[in-house]
Amino acid sequence: MSKVGEKMDAVGLVVEFNPFHNGHRYYVQKAKQVTGADVAVAVMSGDFTQRGEPTIVDKWQRAHAALLNGVDLVVELPICYACQPAHRFAAGALGLLNQLQVKNVAFGAEHPDWDFKKLVAAARDFNQQALKQYNETYATQFNDQLAQRTGVSLKDPNDILAFAYTKAVSAHHYPINLVPIARRGSNYHDEEIHGQIASASAIREAVKEHAAFAPTVPPAMLPVLQAVATVPSWAALYPLLRNQLIQAPVATLAQTYQMAEGLEHRMKEFAERKLTFPGFIHGIKTKRYTYAHLLRLCLYTTLQLTEDEMAAHIDQPFIHILGFNKRGQEYLHQVKKRVAVPMFTKVSQEMKEDLYNLDYRAGKLYQNFTPADQDLKHPPLIIR
Amino acid sequence: MSKVGEKMDAVGLVVEFNPFHNGHRYYVQKAKQVTGADVAVAVMSGDFTQRGEPTIVDKWQRAHAALLNGVDLVVELPICYACQPAHRFAAGALGLLNQLQVKNVAFGAEHPDWDFKKLVAAARDFNQQALKQYNETYATQFNDQLAQRTGVSLKDPNDILAFAYTKAVSAHHYPINLVPIARRGSNYHDEEIHGQIASASAIREAVKEHAAFAPTVPPAMLPVLQAVATVPSWAALYPLLRNQLIQAPVATLAQTYQMAEGLEHRMKEFAERKLTFPGFIHGIKTKRYTYAHLLRLCLYTTLQLTEDEMAAHIDQPFIHILGFNKRGQEYLHQVKKRVAVPMFTKVSQEMKEDLYNLDYRAGKLYQNFTPADQDLKHPPLIIR
Numbered sequence: 115m116s117k118v119g120e121k122m123d124a125v126g127l128v129v130e131f132n133p134f135h136n137g138h139r140y141y142v143q144k145a146k147q148v149t150g151a152d153v154a155v156a157v158m159s160g161d162f163t164q165r166g167e168p169t170i171v172d173k174w175q176r177a178h179a180a181l182l183n184g185v186d187l188v189v190e191l192p193i194c195y196a197c198q199p200a201h202r203f204a205a206g207a208l209g210l211l212n213q214l215q216v217k218n219v220a221f222g223a224e225h226p227d228w229d230f231k232k233l234v235a236a237a238r239d240f241n242q243q244a245l246k247q248y249n250e251t252y253a254t255q256f257n258d259q260l261a262q263r264t265g266v267s268l269k270d271p272n273d274i275l276a277f278a279y280t281k282a283v284s285a286h287h288y289p290i291n292l293v294p295i296a297r298r299g300s301n302y303h304d305e306e307i308h309g310q311i312a313s314a315s316a317i318r319e320a321v322k323e324h325a326a327f328a329p330t331v332p333p334a335m336l337p338v339l340q341a342v343a344t345v346p347s348w349a350a351l352y353p354l355l356r357n358q359l360i361q362a363p364v365a366t367l368a369q370t371y372q373m374a375e376g377l378e379h380r381m382k383e384f385a386e387r388k389l390t391f392p393g394f395i396h397g398i399k400t401k402r403y404t405y406a407h408l409l410r411l412c413l414y415t416t417l418q419l420t421e422d423e424m425a426a427h428i429d430q431p432f433i434h435i436l437g438f439n440k441r442g443q444e445y446l447h448q449v450k451k452r453v454a455v456p457m458f459t460k461v462s463q464e465m466k467e468d469l470y471n472l473d474y475r476a477g478k479l480y481q482n483f484t485p486a487d488q489d490l491k492h493p494p495l496i497i498r
Numbered sequence: 499m500s501k502v503g504e505k506m507d508a509v510g511l512v513v514e515f516n517p518f519h520n521g522h523r524y525y526v527q528k529a530k531q532v533t534g535a536d537v538a539v540a541v542m543s544g545d546f547t548q549r550g551e552p553t554i555v556d557k558w559q560r561a562h563a564a565l566l567n568g569v570d571l572v573v574e575l576p577i578c579y580a581c582q583p584a585h586r587f588a589a590g591a592l593g594l595l596n597q598l599q600v601k602n603v604a605f606g607a608e609h610p611d612w613d614f615k616k617l618v619a620a621a622r623d624f625n626q627q628a629l630k631q632y633n634e635t636y637a638t639q640f641n642d643q644l645a646q647r648t649g650v651s652l653k654d655p656n657d658i659l660a661f662a663y664t665k666a667v668s669a670h671h672y673p674i675n676l677v678p679i680a681r682r683g684s685n686y687h688d689e690e691i692h693g694q695i696a697s698a699s700a701i702r703e704a705v706k707e708h709a710a711f712a713p714t715v716p717p718a719m720l721p722v723l724q725a726v727a728t729v730p731s732w733a734a735l736y737p738l739l740r741n742q743l744i745q746a747p748v749a750t751l752a753q754t755y756q757m758a759e760g761l762e763h764r765m766k767e768f769a770e771r772k773l774t775f776p777g778f779i780h781g782i783k784t785k786r787y788t789y790a791h792l793l794r795l796c797l798y799t800t801l802q803l804t805e806d807e808m809a810a811h812i813d814q815p816f817i818h819i820l821g822f823n824k825r826g827q828e829y830l831h832q833v834k835k836r837v838a839v840p841m842f843t844k845v846s847q848e849m850k851e852d853l854y855n856l857d858y859r860a861g862k863l864y865q866n867f868t869p870a871d872q873d874l875k876h877p878p879l880i881i882r
Contacts, residue, residue: 353737353738353866354737354738354741356862357738357741357742357800357862357863358741358742358745360859360862360863361742361800361801361802361859361863362802386862389865389869416741416745417745418745418746475744475745478740478741478744478770479741479744479745481773482737485773
């Protein structure tokens with residue numbers, strides 16, 4: 115009997131692959147194996163991470179390595195979801211994976227045995243007003259309330275994401291099965307490299323310090339990382355951010371997405387006073403906001419992203435296909451008729467001005483690190 | 499008989515001193531000698547030139563060299579006048595020199611024998627509408643009309659400025675005597691260095707190329723120029739300009755001072771396409787606009803300077819004293835009671851937000867070339 119007409123099952127992955135390393139390769143294999151999926155579909159952040167930082171290499175280089183290491187289809191997580199706190203990040207990614215009709219979503223978990231549905235239910239009636247009244251970060255307060263009620267402390271980034279995925283599936287009644295995969299080897303926070311499995315942050319640090327990292331990444335990623343002369347960072351983008359904070363009136367800065375509580379004055383003041391990014395970011399830091407929140411705010415400011423513009427983009431999801439292999443292509447054929455949002459492989463001049471405008475501008479910002487054009491008319495990666 | 503109570507006469511000079519060189523020293527001496535002035539008062543551009551380019555060293559370093567070489571008082575020409583075509587540049591500078599009650603204004607002239615009053619009178623009724631209809635630069639068209647009517651061709655930058663000074667004095671009936679000083683040695687446009695007198699552009703080029711220039715500048719300027727590792731230029735500011743052109747909506751860019759005829763679209767397009775400043779500026783160049791006009795437009799864009807803001811600054815002149823020697827100080831005492839605009843030696847927090855805001859922001863932009871704070875609470879240079 116021919117394979118033609120047979121329905122393929124997909125497992126969805128929500129990833130940054132910053133960079134793609136051996137731990138990711140293991141996770142992709144495991145996800146397919148545990149779920150019995152025919153196809154692995156990755157929704158991957160573009161050129162900026164959830165923390166609002168530029169990625170170590172661009173999205174095309176990361177997608178390419180993923181496609182050579184078990185992933186069959188890579189789509190871009192639009193920046194309006196990618197550079198957001200966990201709940202918006204997860205909701206955006208799960209929304210796209212639901213459009214792509216994946217049966218399962220697998221994710222690395224610190225505590226695969228926890229009952230996240232129960233935790234989500236427990237947090238449903240938290241007092242949002244009370245959460246905002248104290249001079250501590252929102253995440254800390256949320257976690258304190260959750261720990262009081264359930265005895266569970268959501269501190270690990272993977273647990274926080276697992277919670278957010280569960281909440282997104284539950285809120286939208288997505289027909290998606292969530293599959294936690296126990297992590298192997300190094301902790302997310304480990305800063306040292308031992309053996310073949312290391313955390314992405316440890317690998318980035320090794321690249322930055324020109325230290326050894328070769329055993330930790332697959333062959334497809336190695337030369338790309340070896341070619342990185344200077345690791346992309348906010349230090350290099352700071353002159354652009356600083357000029358925006360200095361030249362724009364505070365009334366304009368106040369319209370920036372997530373700019374609240376007079377932070378525009380504080381950011382302007384420290385931009386005027388500080389010549390380097392570390393001096394600036396330490397200057398504006400208070401207990402009220404995490405570094406991740408402030409880094410994202412730096413990105414929103416540099417992109418001149420307003421509340422209104424962000425709201426419009428969040429309400430207008432799309433699927434930008436970065437690349438696929440033969441199986442990924444077949445899967446696209448299988449699902450495309452029931453995809454209810456715009457789906458495309460090339461960014462046209464028209465999309466650049468509209469649907470894809472924010473991501474296009476982010477790609478142009480990333481061009482401070484690479485001469486490679488990130489989007490316009492860029493063909494998808496096709497692995498034969 | 500004591501000197502006390504005796505009235506000092508001043509000669510005003512309109513300068514960029516970019517950098518201060520032996521030709522400038524000669525010009526200052528000659529100006530005092532020809533006019534018999536007790537005091538030389540220089541109105542000097544700040545950190546950006548009339549062409550909209552960053553100066554080779556900052557205003558403090560240039561003012562310092564001037565004060566050690568014959569100038570008695572240096573005030574800053576606010577950027578709303580300094581980075582403008584000749585007629586606005588001259589009008590702004592002459593307005594300040596009139597406030598400072600100088601008797602004469604001396605300027606380097608290519609044709610000291612020309613009757614500029616007659617030329618100004620001849621141009622009074624030029625058809626401004628006709629001037630804007632052709633696809634050529636305004637200056638070229640103006641000059642063609644003038645040449646047709648008077649036989650005189652205003653092509654040399656010094657002749658153009660002489661014309662503008664004459665027009666400003668005539669329009670405002672300033673009690674100022676204009677004194678042309680024949681230039682000595684190299685032409686303004688000469689790009690090679692011979693002997694002790696060279697053009698500022700030839701000296702800048704030599705500094706850039708690490709070629710010999712020592713005999714052409716006075717001792718006060720030499721170590722400062724020798725310390726220049728990279729000559730400040732738009733090449734280094736381009737990432738800031740580019741990001742503004744990419745991130746800001748065209749409607750915002752269209753509000754930029756002097757942004758006309760859809761140039762905002764053209765500038766955005768080439769910012770998106772071009773990774774380097776030469777590629778960008780050649781890309782946007784047409785016969786309609788000079789490079790100087792476009793460079794100034796780059797500056798206005800990077801400063802996010804709108805028509806409204808520029809108009810407000812032009813209508814609010816002030817005198818920012820950069821430095822003086824004993825004689826300059828005495829002269830200030832003599833004239834200060836009759837100065838009708840704000841005059842100050844230190845930029846306060848309040849001025850930074852208001853009167854001096856645009857110049858403050860330009861100083862912050864210049865900090866991309868020097869860690870030295872340009873303004874806030876900077877004391878004036880006092881030469882004993």
